[in-house]
Every structure is written in structure tokens, then in C-alpha cells.
Amino acid sequence: MTAASSRGALTTQSVTAAAVELADDVGLEAMTMRRLAQALEVTPMALYKHVDNREKLIDLMFDRLVIQMAPELAEPDPSSALSGVSDAGSSADWRDVLREQILAARATMMSHPWSFEAIQTRTLASPVVLAYMDRLMGIMFRGGLSADLVHHAMHTLSTRMWGFTHDVLPTPSASEAAAESGGELVSEDAALASFAASFPHIVRMAMTAPGAAGQCDADAEFGFALDILIDAFEQRRLSGWSSTSAHS
Amino acid sequence: MTAASSRGALTTQSVTAAAVELADDVGLEAMTMRRLAQALEVTPMALYKHVDNREKLIDLMFDRLVIQMAPELAEPDPSSALSGVSDAGSSADWRDVLREQILAARATMMSHPWSFEAIQTRTLASPVVLAYMDRLMGIMFRGGLSADLVHHAMHTLSTRMWGFTHDVLPTPSASEAAAESGGELVSEDAALASFAASFPHIVRMAMTAPGAAGQCDADAEFGFALDILIDAFEQRRLSGWSSTSAHS
């Protein structure tokens, strides 16, 4: 009997879970492969049987957080919870749904402080993250926002609220995602179709919003957000706003 | 004649400058002490005569960027450019001044991509960063914003536009700053007074804004920003906004 077998078998899931726990305790930088192995009472190299490398592990850790924000994203089959969000009655204002969703995301990230650092260094959006963003866009589309506005809103929210700075649209990872969710070796067309099936709102936005298809103007996006904020400050200045008498 | 002397003497400045250049080329993570030493044609340990350690070097690198955003902050003597910003004629709308300033900051950061990663991992605000923030607050105070609103606005802007998540007010670093700018060993009162002299707007905000003296409610700050954005989206939805016909 090996040390590992006494503690139960390792899986990608269990390794990821242990990594999250360790990072919670000691921070992301101190979450080393060796320390993680030690926590699992296992040799460092054992981890690599379940995880490609440290960077990919951090990807998995973050995915885990995203799933915690929106558990229905765990489904590998996209057809189950098709256009997500327990938005059951359409009675709720889209703004409330969106706010609730983002505050929940924030709460999750706040309880895992390493996630802020992690998000900044991720370069590609994983399928899970794409699904999460698709869900956010779904909320806005159902609220009646144009693709153009959804596009800008996503940039504003993601760059600011999440720290995502990078592109959302079909990346290598997106094709991978499609390939995974689909069958084996599929044609590129089929991969794209699968992508569209999994992330309908992302595709809708990309197809409809001006400039979203090519690469979008990052400076314009930034200015969009900045003007919103500055205008809001001015408006509150004029109306004698005070935090103690905050409205709703 | 050593290899170093052929290339001119090392200084903290020259090391920092070389570090910035190297990070621009290869990224922050790949900017290792050894590579930096090699670029300077010097032994790795030579760097430590001019820089405490790698983390402090990154602090210096970032300070350098901040000074590039606002060159007058380079003055070690705060009395020279007292309440900063070439705001000469008070004719300009504070919003334009602020926007211009932030866009300049962004331009600087965009041309040094490592700065985004760097900013996230900094834990304390350096005197230079404090001075920069003080300047930003000065713009808002002169625009007529209340301390309360300045406080919220700074949180909104700094968390979102910069990524600052941490406290602004008297930190260990602040006391250091005061001690440096002052004389030798001074009393804590004197240090505080020096701080107030160097960063008048920060102190004004801290003394006046409700809750700013203690620790402020991070969740409330976040909600403040979030509501601004969501409300702005709704407003644009209702008015049929489109990015192609952007107003100013």
C-alpha cells in the first residue's frame, strides 16, 4: 500500500480542490507543486499525472470558482440549461438579475483572494469562463439591450469588474472547447457550429455588434467606461449626493 | 578595468531603467535578476548594491511609470508644485482635466504591458503613487466634489481603472515617505504632519468623508461603481444608444 492509496486516489478534481484550499491558506505564489504534493501526501510528480502543469492547474482552479458562481455551468452538455440563469419568471428587471449575478461573483472571488491575481495572468478564456460570460450576455439580451450595447457593457464590466483585458471571441481555447464538447476530429465549420450552440449570446454579439467581429477598439471601450463614471460623478456632484443618504 | 566600468557606473536609476526596458521586451516574469544583470553586463549580485530585492525593484519600476504619467511628481520637494496639475486657468472643466489625466495614465500603462500585472501584486502605495493619487483628488476637489464623493470616486476609479484594491491611507509606506521627506528620526506626530503637507488632498478626504477614517466598506464601494455602470447601460438602452453615433 502506497502513501497515496491510504489517502484515497488522486483525481484532477481532488488535486484542483486541494490546490484551491492551499492557495486560500498561503496565497497563489506559495501554492507550489511541491507544497501541494505534500498536502496530498504524495510525490510532486504524481500531480502531473492529473494536471498538465502549474499554469493549467491555476486555470482549473479558476474554473472551479466560476462554477461555484454559477453551478449550472458544470453541466458538460449545453442543451440542458440552455440559456441559463434561473430567470424563471421574466418579471425581474434585467438590472437586478445582472447585479445579483455580479455581486455573487464578487463574493466568490473575495473569499478566494488569489483569484484576483490569477485572473490577471490568465491569457485565454476557458470554456467555463466563456459559458459564464455567455450567461451574462444572455441576461442583457433578454433585458432588451442591443448587441452593440451588450458588447460595450461586457467590455466595461469585464475589464473593470473582473480584470479581463483580453479578447472574448473565438480563441484557440474556444475551438478546443468546441472540439471537446463535440465528438472527435471535426471540421472547423463543425467546431464553429458547436461553439455557436454552446455560447449563443457570444456569437450573437459577435455577429451583430459593429466592430466586434474584427478586433475592437480597446481605447474606445475604455473611454466608454470612463465617460460613464465621470458623468455619474458630475451628476452626483450637482445633486448634492451623499453616501449616508444613499438611494437604494 | 572591470566589465562594469566599461559600460558606465550602475545607479539605482540606471538599473530601474534597464529593468523597465527588459520587462517591456520579455515581460515581467521573464525579467529576472540574472537576465537584467546580463543586460547590464554585470554580475547578478551587483544589482543588489542598488536595489533591495526584486520586489522593491518592481516598485521602483512602477514609480518610474507614474512619474512618466505626471513628471512634476519627480520633485522630491513637495512645496514646489504644491497642488499640482497644469490646471493653470481654472477655466477647464474638472471632468476634462480628469479624463485627460486618466487617459494619459492609461496610455503610459498600455505601452508597458507588464504594469498591469505589476500593479496587482503591489501591496503598498509608494510615496510617488500617493502623490499621484493626491493629484487626482486635487482635480476633483477643485471641481467642487465633496470629500465623500471624492472618496467614492477614487475607489471607483482606482479599483477599476488601475486595479488598486488596497488602502490608500497611512500605511507603513506613508510613514516612511514622511520620514524620508522630513529629516531624520522624527516623532510620529511630525511624520503625520509631513504626510499632510505632502498629500493635502488625501488627508482632507480622510478627515472629511464619512467612514473614510476607519476602514471603508469595500462592498459599498463596489456597489457604488456597479450601480453607476448598470444605470448607465439602462439609460443608453432607453435612448437607443449606438456606438457608431457616439456623442462626444
Add this chain to the structure above:
DNA sequence: ACTGTAGGTGTACGCTGTATACATGTCAAG
């Protein structure tokens, strides 16, 4: 019973930041 494979171990390499001890060139005091 045989064998392939999945999942562990052990060892080793190149890299990192940096502590410590040492050399040397410069400049001030005697």
C-alpha cells in the same frame, strides 16, 4: 496466466532569488 496501462516514485536538470565572503578602485585624513 499474460500483458498493457494508469498512476504512483526517484532522480536529476536548469532555473530562480539572494546570503555571504571577498576583491578592488576611489577618495579623505593623517
Add this chain to the structure above:
DNA sequence: CTTGACATGTATACAGCGTACACCTACAGT
């Protein structure tokens, strides 16, 4: 002019990192 302190660069070394590679070993399927 000598002397010695000091500032600055060097040399060596260590602990820790991610991970490639070779190996073992227990179980699954034929």
C-alpha cells in the same frame, strides 16, 4: 605620500522552484 575606510562589483553557494525522464507496480482485459 601613505593609509585605510568605504562604495561597488565579483564569486561562490544554497534552498527552492517547475518539470523531463526513467522506473516500478498493481490492476484490467483478453
